[in-house]
Amino acid sequence: MADRGADELGVGDAVAARLWNGRWQLLSGLVAILLVYVFAGISAYVLLPALVLLLVAAMLPTGATRPARESAASLEAIGLQRLSGEYLAAAVADPLIIFDQAATIVHANAAAFAAFGGIAPGISLPLKFRAPEMQALLDSVLSGTVASDVVDYTEKLPVERAYRVSASSVGHGTELYVLVFKDQSEARRIDRMRADFIANASHELRTPLASIAGFIETLRGPARNDPAAREQFLQIMQNQTGRMARLIDDLLSLSRLEMKPYLKPGTEVDLRQTVDSVIDSLGPLARENNVAIERDFARGPLDVPGDRDELFQVFENLLENACKYGQSGGRVVVSIARGDDGSEPGIDVTITDFGPGIPEEHIPRITERFYRIDVETSRTQKGTGLGLSIVKHILTRHNARLSIKSEVGKGAAFSVHLPAH
Numbered sequence: 001m002a003d004r005g006a007d008e009l010g011v012g013d014a015v016a017a018r019l020w021n022g023r024w025q026l027l028s029g030l031v032a033i034l035l036v037y038v039f040a041g042i043s044a045y046v047l048l049p050a051l052v053l054l055l056v057a058a059m060l061p062t063g064a065t066r067p068a069r070e071s072a073a074s075l076e077a078i079g080l081q082r083l084s085g086e087y088l089a090a091a092v093a094d095p096l097i098i099f100d101q102a103a104t105i106v107h108a109n110a111a112a113f114a115a116f117g118g119i120a121p122g123i124s125l126p127l128k129f130r131a132p133e134m135q136a137l138l139d140s141v142l143s144g145t146v147a148s149d150v151v152d153y154t155e156k157l158p159v160e161r162a163y164r165v166s167a168s169s170v171g172h173g174t175e176l177y178v179l180v181f182k183d184q185s186e187a188r189r190i191d192r193m194r195a196d197f198i199a200n201a202s203h204e205l206r207t208p209l210a211s212i213a214g215f216i217e218t219l220r221g222p223a224r225n226d227p228a229a230r231e232q233f234l235q236i237m238q239n240q241t242g243r244m245a246r247l248i249d250d251l252l253s254l255s256r257l258e259m260k261p262y263l264k265p266g267t268e269v270d271l272r273q274t275v276d277s278v279i280d281s282l283g284p285l286a287r288e289n290n291v292a293i294e295r296d297f298a299r300g301p302l303d304v305p306g307d308r309d310e311l312f313q314v315f316e317n318l319l320e321n322a323c324k325y326g327q328s329g330g331r332v333v334v335s336i337a338r339g340d341d342g343s344e345p346g347i348d349v350t351i352t353d354f355g356p357g358i359p360e361e362h363i364p365r366i367t368e369r370f371y372r373i374d375v376e377t378s379r380t381q382k383g384t385g386l387g388l389s390i391v392k393h394i395l396t397r398h399n400a401r402l403s404i405k406s407e408v409g410k411g412a413a414f415s416v417h418l419p420a421h
């Protein structure tokens with residue numbers, strides 16, 4: 001019952017739609033008949049059938065969709081006839097090789113020529129790709145047991161690249177097959193980085209945890225009745241929990257930065273005010289380390305587009321490092337200058353210390369996560385090894401650049417170039 005109701009409704013809808021589509025023709029037909037009726041004086045017996053005929057004609061299916069569909073199909077056929085396999089292969093960005101039943105190369109696209117040396121039409125694939133997994137792949141599609149197959153294949157030279165290779169037959173009765181190489185190297189590199197990062201982070205957390213566990217055992221056993229030792233051990237345990245908390249804070253900072261890849265546009269940061277408050281907040285640390293902080297700010301407004309809290313974190317990390325690792329220099333200079341470095345106008349904030357400096361070979365790696373020149377010094381200075389990687393992350397979001405200059409024994413200068421607009 002319900003079904004029939006739905007059907008009827010469907011038919012009714014279709015008729016209404018047809019009438020609506022043909023409303024102008026219907027109207028003009030009606031006007032024409034009425035005009036003839038009024039002026040030519042035809043009888044009502046002719047008028048009524050004429051009106052009925054007009055209505056029936058308006059309700060008949062139009063048939064307009066069918067020719068449209070047919071022409072789309074023929075267009076597709078004409079288009080595909082014009083499309084040669086060569087053009088199609090050239091349009092594919094991944095390396096692609098077409099081969100025949102004898103596993104001889106018939107055609108290779110430009111990406112394949114760029115990726116693999118020594119391929120050309122006529123060359124035998126098993127001779128070119130000698131790895132057992134490639135031989136197995138070719139065998140399985142050529143034997144016709146499967147229409148397509150996939151293997152992981154690593155090209156060792158000139159640089160190591162990992163590919164996921166798929167082989168399949170092309171169409172029916174063409175006796176042609178195609179190999180497509182999907183480059184997986186970048187995905188593998190990211191996987192490896194993630195695994196390294198988790199291993200490093202766990203190691204960094206496990207070290208203080210092991211120390212705390214050891215002290216708890218000692219406090220329960222040999223040091224149970226020694227108040228002086230207890231006090232000392234509790235202090236160490238507190239330092240270790242502080243270290244774990246700092247590490248977790250830094251890890252959360254990094255993950256938060258990764259979660260919001262784009263900066264909110266339209267906000268301006270007053271660098272003079274921001275850097276001033278960073279210097280104020282690090283006053284106690286500077287005094288503790290006997291470091292004097294000097295300001296050298298350019299005159300006039302020093303505004304850049306950006307996120308104030310994030311830029312605060314950048315200068316805080318850099319100034320903290322200068323006070324901690326450049327402590328022996330006794331002073332740190334913070335300068336803000338309008339830098340027109342080449343084509344890009346902007347503002348440079350430079351933090352210079354006069355400590356031991358950074359040996360050249362460490363400079364390119366110093367912003368990597370957990371990279372430290374001397375792990376022990378970093379630990380005693382309450383470092384986590386994540387400070388500069390957070391700095392780099394924030395600067396990338398700001399389209400800004402970090403440059404590091406250092407002369408061993410004379411100090412280091414960390415310069416942030418922020419584009420003005």
Ligand SMILES: Nc1ncnc2c1ncn2[C@@H]1O[C@H](COP(=O)(O)OP(=O)(O)O)[C@@H](O)[C@H]1O
Binds near residue numbers: 372
């Ligand atoms: N101004 C500096 N002078 C000398 N070495 C520095 C300076 N700034 C950073 N470093 C080195 O770079 C390493 C990484 O710095 P960072 O990422 O901030 O980690 P952390 O300070 O937590 O150890 C530090 O451990 C230190 O060895």
Ligand SMILES: [Mg+2]
Binds near residue numbers: 321
């Ligand atoms: Mg640091």
